[in-house]
Every structure is written in C-alpha cells, then in structure tokens.
Amino acid sequence: MAKPIIKAFFDEPTNTISYLVADPATKEAAVIDPVLDYDHNAGAVDTRSVKAILREAEAEGFRILWVLETHAHADHLSGAPYIKAKTGARIGIGEHIKDVQRIFRPVFNAIDLATDGSDFDHLFKDGEHFQLGDLDVEVLHTPGHTPADVSYKIADAVFVGDTIFMPDYGTARADFPGGDAQRLYRSIRRLLALAPETRLFMCHDYKAPGRDEYAWETTVAEQKSKNVHVKEGVAEGDFVRMRAKRDATLAAPRLLLPSIQVNIRAGKFPPKQSNGVRYLQIPVKMKDDAELGL
Numbered sequence: 270m271a272k273p274i275i276k277a278f279f280d281e282p283t284n285t286i287s288y289l290v291a292d293p294a295t296k297e298a299a300v301i302d303p304v305l306d307y308d309h310n311a312g313a314v315d316t317r318s319v320k321a322i323l324r325e326a327e328a329e330g331f332r333i334l335w336v337l338e339t340h341a342h343a344d345h346l347s348g349a350p351y352i353k354a355k356t357g358a359r360i361g362i363g364e365h366i367k368d369v370q371r372i373f374r375p376v377f378n379a380i381d382l383a384t385d386g387s388d389f390d391h392l393f394k395d396g397e398h399f400q401l402g403d404l405d406v407e408v409l410h411t412p413g414h415t416p417a418d419v420s421y422k423i424a425d426a427v428f429v430g431d432t433i434f435m436p437d438y439g440t441a442r443a444d445f446p447g448g449d450a451q452r453l454y455r456s457i458r459r460l461l462a463l464a465p466e467t468r469l470f471m472c473h474d475y476k477a478p479g480r481d482e483y484a485w486e487t488t489v490a491e492q493k494s495k496n497v498h499v500k501e502g503v504a505e506g507d508f509v510r511m512r513a514k515r516d517a518t519l520a521a522p523r524l525l526l527p528s529i530q531v532n533i534r535a536g537k538f539p540p541k542q543s544n545g546v547r548y549l550q551i552p553v554k555m556k557d558d559a560e561l562g563l
Contacts, residue, residue, distance in 0.1 A: 273404055273423050275470070276325055279483060280304045280318055283345035283524065284473050286485045289322050290423060291331045292402025298326060299335035299401055300358070301421065301428050302472050303348035305536065309524060312549075319348035323355060334401070338362040338389075339430025339472060340418040341369050343445060343529055344522040347536035359390035360535050363410060363419035366392065370533050372446045377530055377550050381540050388535040393419060411460065413453020414441040420460065426468045433457050433469070435484050436491055437477035439498035440508075444516035450509040457499050465490035526551055 276289040283304060291298035300322055306315040326333055333356040336349040340363070349360045370384040386392045395410035407422040414431045421428045431441040432453065440457065443450040460469065469492065471485040493501050499508060522528070527549045531538055538547040 270424055284475050285345050292404045295402030296331050297402035298331035298333045299337050300352055301337045305346040305348040307346045316351050319351045333358045336360045340415050341532040343525045346528055346531045349536040361391040362389050363417045364392035364394055365417035368416040373529055373533055411456035413443050413449055413456045416447040428470045430472045436495035442516045443512050450512040454505050454508045461489055461493050463489050
C-alpha cells in the first residue's frame with residue numbers, strides 16, 4: 270500500500286500542527302487543520318502560516334484539492350478560506366458541525382449563521398471514503414472533545430485532531446459545550462483498535478513535563494502501552510472521572526471566543542457592519558447588572 274507524503278507545520282503560539290498530505294503518484298494533496306495567524310491584542314490577522322504551506326506545495330508540485338478540518342477548533346483560527354481562495358480547494362468537516370453551530374449560534378447571537386453546515390463545501394459522514402489521488406481517505410467520527418470531531422485515515426496514517434495527544438500528555442478535554450468524556454473514551458478506543466503499526470498524527474503538542482522537544486507522531490501500539498490517560502487497563506469509568514476532575518482545573522483557551530466564532534463559519538469572520546469593519550464578539554456574563562450600576 271502506498272504511503273502518503275506528510276509534511277508537518279508547527280505553530281508555536283497556538284501549539285498547533287497543520288499537515289500537508291499528498292499522494293506520491295499523482296501529487297494530489299490536502300491540508301489538514303491550517304492556522305490563520307491572529308494577534309488577539311491587536312485584532313489583526315496574518316497569513317504567514319498558510320503561505321508557508323502553499324510555498325511548500327508549490328515547491329513539491331502538489332495540487333491541493335482539500336482543506337480538511339478535524340473539528341471547529343477553540344484555540345486557533347482556521348486558515349482554510351485563504352487556501353481555498355488561492356487553490357480552489359474544497360473545505361470539508363464532519364457533518365456534526367451542524368450540532369456545534371446550533372450550540373454556539375445563540376451564544377454569539379450570530380443571526381447571520383446558518384446551522385446546516387452550508388458554510389462548508391462538504392460534510393463528511395462517519396465511514397465515508399474519498400480519494401486523494403490513488404490514496405483512499407476514510408473519515409472516522411471521533412466525538413467527545415466536541416460533538417463534531419472526525420479523524421482522517423489515509424493509508425497507514427490517521428490525523429486525530431484533538432481526540433488524543435502524545436502518550437506522555439494524555440487526552441483532550443471534554444468540557445466544552447457538547448463535549449462528553451464517555452464518548453471521548455469510546456472514540457479513543459476506536460482509534461486504538463486499529464493496527465498496532467498505524468501512525469497517529471496529533472493536532473497539538475505542549476511538551477509534557479520532562480520532555481524538551483515538541484512531538485506529534487506516535488503509533489497505536491505506543492498509545493496503548495504508554496498513554497498516561499488511556500493505556501490498556503484504564504476503564505471507562507475511571508477515565509470519565511479523571512477527565513472531569515482534570516477539566517475542572519483548566520482555564521478557557523486564550524483564543525476560545527474568536528476561534529469558535531470564525532471556525533463555525535468555515536474560517537470566515539462575521540459579516541462587515543455598516544462601517545465596513547468586521548467585529549468579533551465577547552459575551553459578558555453578569556451576575557447582577559443592577560449591583561454593577563448597569
């Protein structure tokens with residue numbers, strides 16, 4: 270079986286790994302989880318990260334047909350629209366993005382947002398297959414971190430999004446709206462039922478204590494024997510309790526609010542207002558407006 274060419278691009282400000290994946294025979298390619306550079310303090314965006322991917326694709330003679338999102342990320346903004354504009358690639362995500370859109374539309378009063386997934390070019394179903402050149406791509410619905418997470422299996426490689434991290438770091442949080450630790454455990458077990466030599470590619474790495482270098486590639490066998498949260502022998506109930514206790518200590522990601530607003534729109538910003546400017550909203554939770562004099 271032919272193996273894909275895989276090139277990783279690490280964005281340290283968001284600890285995100287994006288991938289350029291290509292069929293060596295036809296040079297048809299996909300970009301997985303691209304990052305749009307966003308300066309939260311300045312409210313400014315830049316495209317240097319996606320441009321780096323496009324330069325590499327051009328240098329290798331790759332033709333990008335797809336931008337594949339593993340889920341609506343809460344820690345970085347998607348660079349998918351820029352890649353689509355430059356290459357004509359289609360933007361794909363799991364069909365349960367519709368659930369995520371329904372959850373967050375009222376949070377941001379996003380009256381412009383459709384909740385049918387139509388901002389994306391294709392919604393993948395669990396078990397769906399499509400071709401990337403001569404390579405077969407299988408879509409695996411792996412919910413738990415969010416309801417919409419999917420993993421992409423391309424030959425012997427699986428791009429797992431935020432479902433699981435490197436063995437010494439563990440697993441993704443499950444406390445976002447629509448998240449579910451029990452479903453996350455079962456999604457991980459589905460991935461770990463794949464062949465032991467299957468390569469797993471992470472979407473994030475944070476350098477676990479004691480490790481000096483970032484890392485993002487492991488195997489099913491390594492995860493089963495070493496993952497600190499879900500190695501063999503960890504029962505579902507124990508995992509759910511651990512995840513709930515751990516998640517209760519975690520702060521919200523720094524880019525949570527801007528990321529969600531953009532990523533549920535397939536990487537597009539909210540519409541321009543009457544002054545021609547686009548705005549990201551910050552919902553403010555007030556315990557008592559009167560007490561604050563509001």
